[in-house]
Amino acid sequence: MHSSTSGRLRRMPAIGAVVALAAGMLVTLAPAAHAAAGATLPFTSVEAESASGNGTRIGPDHTQGTLASEASGRQAVRLAPGQRVEFTAPRTADALNLAYSVPDGQSGALAVYVNGTRLAKSLPVTAKYSYVDTGWITGSRTHHFFDNTRMLLGRTVQAGDKVAVEATGVQVTVDVADFELAAPAATQPAGSVSVVAKGADPSGNGDSTQAFRDAIAAAQGGTVWIPPGDYRITSSLNGVQNVTLQGAGHWYSVVHASRFIDQPSSAGNVRIKDFAVIGEVTERVDSSPDNFVNGSLGPGSSVSGMWLQHLKVGLWLTGNNDNLVVENNRILDTTADGLNLNGNARGVRVRHNFLRNQGDDALAMWSLYAPDTDSSFEHNTISQPNLANGIAVYGGTDIAVRDNLISDTNALGSGIAISNQKFLDPFHPLAGTITVDGNTLVRAGAMNPNWNHPMGALRVDSYDSAVNATVNITNTTITDSPYSAFELVSGGGQGYPVRNVNVTGATVRNTGTVVVQAEAQGAAVFRNVTATQVGAAGVYNCPFPASSGSFTLTDGGGNSGWSSTWSDCSTWPRPGQGNPEPDPNRNLAGGRPATATGSQDVYTPGKAVDGDANSYWESANNAFPQSWTVDLGASYGVRRVVLKLPPSAAWGARTQTVAVLGSTDGTHYTTVAGAQGYRFDPATGNTATVSLPGGTSLRHLRLTVSANTGWPAGQFSEVEVYSS
Template sequence: MSSTRSVRSMPALGAVVALAAGMLVALTPAPAHAAAGATLPFTSVEAEAATTTGSTVGPDHTQGTLASEASGRRAVRLNSGQRVEFTVPRAANAVNVAYNVPDGQSGSLDVYVNGAKLAKTLPVTSTYSYVDTGWIAGSRTHHFFANSRLLLDRNVQAGDKVAFQATGVQVTVDVADFEQAAAPATRPAGSVSVTDRGADPSGRGDSTQAFREAVSAARGGVVWIPPGEYRLTSALGGVQNVTLQGAGHWHSVVRSSRFIDQSSSAGNVHIKDFAVIGEVTERVDSQPDNFVNGSLGPNSSVSGMWLQRLKVGLWLTGNNDNLVVENNRILDTTADGLNLNGTAKGVRVRNNFLRNQGDDSLAMWSLNAPNTQSSFENNTVSQPNLANGIAIYGGTDITVKDNLIADTNALGSGIAISNQKFLDPFHPLAGTITVSGNTLVRTGAMNPNWNHPMGALRVDSYDSPIEAQVRITGTTITDSPYSAFEFVSGSGRGYAARNITVDGATVTRTGTVVVQAETQGAATFRGVTATGVGSAGVYNCPYPSGSGTFTATDGGGNSGWNSTWSDCSTWPEPGQDNPDPDPDRNLARGRTATATGSQDVYTPGRAVDGDANSYWESANHAFPQALTVDLGSSQAVRRLVLKLPPQAVWQARTQTLSVQGSTDGSAYTTVLAARDYRFDPATGNTVTVNLPSGPGLRHLRLHVTGNTGWPAAQFSEVEAYLS
């Protein structure tokens, strides 16, 4: 799903402080959530953790840089003749390498096992990299890395050495996946082989018709795809009540950018154990360059597949009820890895590995009809380079559970729970959205449209308020370059994000804050512990100013993030402490203001907009009335300046009011008892109220019980100062 964002008028965030990133073996999650992520048949080793004669690139989180798209934000650059040597972590006979070469170039890496050069080389090319999506606001050239795999034709043991040496082209090596590929499976009894129908296992001839005939002949049974490479020039259709099975994805390979394209199916389709590798070099959304485009029908499954160099792995529309997608690898897609594009019911997407997507790696988008009772569970996502690791756009009773997500970039968070509709008819979030046991590593990114950052886990009331019950539990967030949890209305329209609970989170090293609240709404936090917080615990500045407040309720058991960023006119930069308070700065200007009532267009925000000619007026003939200003953090306010418009038409009047304060927005105490204050045009219609010394307050309330000049409370400006 395209992650286009509306441009918002927000202050810019400064330079990014790059965080150190160590070796990540098999993207192993923290021990507290050992179940997070997929159980994988391979072990990944970062190139920067290997021995090399090359140079390290990164770390860097800046969009458009090579290191920003690398696993761990670091990689190793090899000029011709330089090498990187890995210590093999497990018994293996196969390897997959994520790499980059300069745009327009191709070549190979020589391969050495324990010092001996193999006859085989590992091909590398820029053909499937350097993707541009100019129609997506804020995107730059991206998709720098690609994957190349090789059967070593020999067994290596843990502790052996496998080296890759550049020859004739510069290669940046990111990560190597070592695995023990199983021997080819044997043909199932009674199956229809595609070679019996004329398919060419050499890959030279066109096997499309042979596959179609085999699918038709095997209805109710198995289509067998023997070891070999098969070239398809167009997609299959009419696939139903059949199993398509290969000898294993290292052995049975289909070369095609479109495998199945059909709008409907009776279902009971099972696809397993082969590879589909495409030739997609750019993202063209009008083209169905997908492994599956449309519907497999109810009670179907996809398992044990290797899907690479496609636009989307699975773009699923129509009836896919009870579909299971499991144990697959989806690599190098120019758009989503998988998208449940509405109507999905009871779909389970689990134990898959996804790397290098050009949009959301896993997405549910409730277009036309809601996705319901579907889940993303125990998946491992690495390096989506233009959007989110996992994104839920609308839907009812959705689960995102025990996933491991690392290294998002540009327009994305690790997980996004959103009411961004993109198109109509859209079905917003409803029921209960369960986000449980997920581990997020180096997730969140600078949004170039907003000019400020996105959190590791984002709840976004983009096009409508969030009314669903959003339950976020057992989350581990590590090395977020910016914030951990973000609550925002990404369109800039200030829709509320409500009914949110965050229970049992562990946050380790955030660049800025733990909670980034930018829209009205409410969330309760329980058992959220944080260490290594870069700037402050909370940034609470709903946008637009005056649109409402965000209430962060302390449900107990929280620690390490009790401070609040004090200046909503600036964004915290990673590692930047709260600015020193300026005693001459009006703490109320631009802050969120609410009131017990308003008359016509004279809304509360007009009392804090810095314009003495605009004003708030309460409901008429309805005393008492109150105006409340959220200062964003606890402040030792000592002086208020209250104003009415200075024009001569505003005659002198006396307002009777008391001053109240609160630290949490719910329990208020009286700071200054009620008294009469005279506003006189001769002295600028201005009143100064001195407050007694005492503890700081965050929420400032003026409680008005009378006005001699009009039957309502009125203020053109409420200013608050530290001295």
């Protein structure tokens, strides 16, 4: 097991966290920008923030370690007990999967309503599989906040019907709902060996391990049938070869096992399809094979139609897996990788899979011991890897990454990484031609806390050795990257060159800092790359270390919208610096660093920018005046400040006397709006708005509270700052 964070650390100038722009509400699984990108999926996803209800929206936010930063679209809806989110069904459906989070250590349920009628069944929710700590990975923090819970509705809803979920007994943050029309349960194939006939218990009470082993032994050359039911396996299967394991569909045939197949080799011809394997992995232990498949299925094998959840890794593949096909699967909530081709992969095709909430790279090829060769990741949809990359290729020969849709990478990764980071020896660096074609990256790229420095949406990295392979990056769409679009870097800090990179045909929209982030010696050619809404400049070209040599960017023609170069290599451009002006509907203060002259107990300054209307900052008591300050990360023209107190009626009406001050350097402040009394009344939402004259330019906003008729302290549950 590995993470993309190990190895030597680069030390670069710090850059503040960035607030993401609001995402589209209905998840389009194949954006119009590149219609072929992503998997063909049997469900349609709807974001909770686009639904109706009485919960509290959190986000958007890209700050590592925050709940909103790990959500789809960087936004979600928090429900207190009794609150609900009501979705409009986007299609005919009879099955629902919901991504959610509950506070650490808690469990409960969501009541489900269809067109106002509560169903007898509810959706269980728990923090059991969340809040993962990986302290041995430098730069990691507690992460993996979300989980997935699913149910068959027991009825069919039509497009336009209302499906609501309501928190009962526990706070639940709802992220996204997947609506699906489940296929009917399949029937037993003729001549197959049923695990139930060999003694398996479909109630889930008995141990079915030996029954599965006996059925596999009896069905050599044929099919093992897993009827509808729940089956418990307590130890891994091995010796699996020349056999098909088939279920009635993953909604019906469910195996509960944290280790399903564990074998170092196989003669191959294994077919695994159409059932679910749901584990009980609650933490990441890299020495334990807590995987659906650990090792080898052998040549000519396939895995399809599977639902894999609550495992460490979906498939950790070593040994001979030549010509393996992995397609049409769902891999959810793994504490590490979704799939890793760990050397010796030849002719492997991984395609049309959906992966959500991985605790490391969602899909990876790692050429340890032998090179992965002529293998590909194609037409996969990847959402919310929360500790590393969407897709990572670590070494290998003649590898292809085509037509994938990757969104919302977090913390330590890019959307796609093409890298010579070796982790261990013997490692086989990139060789031949690496093809990266037709991929769409949305809100991809992240701050790397080890580098104090951002990672681009698409990264080519000479981490441990020079990149000498030909890397062809074509037909790429990059949207809403919080930092850069393309990064060319020697991430180990040794200055190895990045050569032979060709970027042809790319559309870049709304990138936070620059289009090209060049930080290594070497060369690349860019052709027909168009950019709009570039945050700071077209190019940052500052090799690290500074003495390692220059990077040559060749304009191959057809480029537009990114001709400028960042001039100061001693500092990083901040997201949104320069043009364009920020979205007037974006809260510039959300998730930003906040300080205060004093705080009372747990009511710290950050509570006023955390997106939770029920948490709040409270200053030291009986010590007016008190000040609260937020760093917006860059200078903006600010026109409006919204001050809030918790909406609960328990907060009686009060008037706070507040002055607004501003600064561009964090040292010298001027008064923007003089001290004035602002009324907070729960009957009108406990909200007050301060209008500032003429779009006042400031980076640091300070609120000085000199009086409060309701409590002897300054108090804010949220401070929102807008350019409109």
